[in-house]
Amino acid sequence: MLSQGSLLKFTLGRLLATVALLLAVSFIVFTLLQLTPGDPARNLLGPRASSPEALAEIRDQYNLNEPFVRQYLLWLGGVVQGDFGDSIRSDEPVTALLANRxxxxxxxxxxxxxxxxxxxxxxxxxxxxxxxxxxxxxxxxxxxxxxxxxxxxxxxxxxxxxxxxxxxxxxxxxxxxxxxxxxxxxxxxxxxxxxxxxxxxxxxxxxxxxxxxxxxxxxxxxxxxxxxxxxxxxxxxxxxxxxxxxxxxxxxxxxxxxxxxxxxxxxxxxxxxxxxxxxxxxxxxxxxxxxxxxxxxxxxxxxxxxxxxxxxxxxxxxxx
Amino acid sequence: MIDALQLRDLRITGPAGVIVAKMDLSVRSDETVALVGESGCGKSMTAKAIIGLLPRGVAATGTVLLGETRVDLADGPNAMSGLRGRRISLLLQNPFTSLSPVHKCGSQIAAALEPSRRGREMIASRLEEVDLPTRVAQQYPFELSGGMRQRVALAASLASDPEVLIGDEPTTALDVTTQREVLDLLHRIQSERGMALLLITHDLGVARERAGRILVMYAGRLMESGTGADLFDAPRHPYTAVLRDSEPPLEHRVEQLRAVPGSVPRPWEVLAGCSFAARCPRADDKCRTDEPPLEGDSAQVACWHPLGAGDIAPLSVPAVRRDIEIPEPLVQLRNVSKRFSESAPPALVDVSITIGAGEAVGIVGESGSGKTTLARCLVDLEKYDSGTIDWSSDLPQARRAQIVFQDPTSALNPAMTIGATLSEALRAGGRQRSDVPGLLDMIGLPASYARRKPRGLSGGEQQRVAIARALAPAPQLLICDEAVSALDVSVQAQILNLLSELLDRLGLALLFITHDLAVVRQVATRLYIMRDGQVVDSGDTESILANPSHPYTQSLLASVPGSQAASALGQEPRDA
Structure with a gap:
């Protein structure tokens, strides 16, 4: 017999498990930047001229000077609001780039x-x-x-x-x-x-x-x-x-x-x-x-x- | 009275050849007829052929008569389709698989009713007929016990009020006390409805207790038919005598069961003559070339040399009673408890058991009694929550206890030869692989079997190999967990004899776990009776079974089909 209570409990349990799974994936995804060989700031800068000012600006934009865990939390905060940063290739916001695709x-x-x-x-x-x-x-x-x-x-x-x-x-x-x-x-x-x-x-x-x-x-x-x-x-x-x-x-x-x-x-x-x-x-x-x-x-x-x-x-x- | 069901000259042919031949039977509308035989004898195929549900690639010829209605089986499965359910119905063995798991019991019973008759009251009355409460209609099969599921299945098979019901091992998958209840129920419904019941079973005790007439099949042929008294007191076919004598008696222990060598052949492997000739002590050249016809009026036999009054050995002689001395304990379990999960009932509760060196101890219990969990704790396959298991020796686990399981086919690795399986087990006990022929000899198989794979062996031979594998590390204790339950009775007798011979020869201790009181009586000197994870009764086998004092032991004894206690009870089947 399908009781309301057990359906709610089951759904909540599954939902929590899904959120936990996505958090774990988001952490792995975030470390992609760190795992890529080279300086993260230079990587994010891409082909643009790597003047000290540009590097400092990028570090500031992506919170690269913050401790690692804080970097992740700030990034995650952005992601939750739909902000994945800017595409290195096109300089457009990632979200706008993705929407149609x-x-x-x-x-x-x-x-x-x-x-x-x-x-x-x-x-x-x-x-x-x-x-x-x-x-x-x-x-x-x-x-x-x-x-x-x-x-x-x-x-x-x-x-x-x-x-x-x-x-x-x-x-x-x-x-x-x-x-x-x-x-x-x-x-x-x-x-x-x-x-x-x-x-x-x-x-x-x-x-x-x-x-x-x-x-x-x-x-x-x-x-x-x-x-x-x-x-x-x-x-x-x-x-x-x-x-x-x-x-x-x-x-x-x-x-x-x-x-x-x-x-x-x-x-x-x-x-x-x-x-x-x-x-x-x-x-x-x-x-x-x-x-x-x-x-x-x-x-x-x-x-x-x-x-x-x-x-x-x-x-x-x-x-x- | 006209026969409700008549079967004439049934012949079933499968891809490999003939499965059943020259089969006739009839059941009146006021009687129960039992069709008995060991596995592979064709009794289930006969049921499927009658109801027109043979598997793909299997065809039948012959005539089925339901009252006045004649069906030619050669016309194929559709010939029966209008009659199934309404005139004749089939109850299957396994109530755990015969109902759809995702449909409520009420709707499964109602499915066979006319749409206009599928009302709530109708279903309630159908449930009442099988002694189930109305609430079962709203339950799913998995919420019910095996016995209740089989009652639901019975109600479903009777929904369209057939005149004939075929029960294909309808109680074999059930515990012995539940089996009695369901058999009582079948008997009551059969007589109340005036319905013909064809009961297919491997269990002679069930057949004798429940059927007016019994037909004995062997390798696709009818061997003998008659009343229970005819077949038990004066069997005329040597095979019937073998069946009777292989069945261990509940009333006493015998020195040795009278077993015949070999196993049941596939029906199509019998090319000429009597299908039992290869194992028959009375067979001569005529038996091997000419098939004997089934002759007689009320009691029939198909044999060239039927047994006469003087030929029948008296039913198994009781063994001389041995004094029971309590040997030095080999292993002692004290207050062992085990729970698999918080929500499930406990598997073991404060179990204390002692097994002496060289002693044969039996544990008897129905499903869910905790007997298998106990065995698994003894061989470290399962952890227990509290209590102690003390071994008298410091030997490694492999040398202490080894286990033999119920189903040898799944217990042996199908990809490994027998020799490889045994040498692996020998290594576990630090022995040489050159001991393989010795092991095979010990369990009565030729050394050439080492090169074979389990697939090429019969069920009994596979179980011998499983025993040899358990003995390979030379353990002090052999645990048999329902090790003979899946075997045919003639093979079971061979294995029981082998076990008692091994115990004497090797001086090893045995823990024999079973649901079968008659079997355990032949094997164990002391018994523990378990129920719901607890030991409820214990003592030496003779006194427990001769004068049962605990009510549960009494009810177990009374439930054994064909037992004296049961036949005293069975005259007036109680309403469960």
Missing amino acids: VLLTMQLAALAFVLTLLVAVPLGIAAAWRAGGAIDRGVTTGAIVGVGAPSYAVGLLLLYVFGVKLDVFPIYGSGEGGLDRMWHLSLPAVTLAIGVGALVFKLTRTAVLAELDQDYVAFAQSRGLSRRQIRSMVLRNAMLPIVTSLGLVFAFLFGGTILVEVTFALQGIGSLLAGSVTFKDIPVVQAITLLTAAVIALTALAVDLFSFAADPRVRSRAAA
């Missing part, structure tokens, strides 16, 4: 995720339901190709076929406005979805097959329950492992867009991260790393809350 990557990841959800999960269920049948054999073979093919190769192939030869999708850029944006993101999203979709298909198929093998299915059949009743019973049980794997997939999608962004020339955080690492643009790297960690931690939190709601055993363990 985060939105684009989010849209790309979300579109790929929805495609995966709508195609791979139903296919996985259908394949398991008729294991060894035509759908099962066909999609399983396809999934091996999907898992194995590198996304830049799939991306180039899609670009060539649908962008160049058939000319039905744009080959470049991210589009303007809602529908146009979706239009531009279609091929990259499909590219992403093929890789993770193959994975989700296999996990879904395995989860449903494992449930079909359970005694309760045989028992339900022996009692004369209808196929529809048995299917809903099986899916209700298989949902738990499937949603867990979907959570992992979403986190992976958000952090794994680099190759696709580069292939399709999209200005998302993946391509920004790639450029910033090469350029040692530490504030930008810090911001993207922390952001990715936050998305992963929040996804895990959402999955935990889901299993709390969907699995009575988890609820009872949480109440104990």
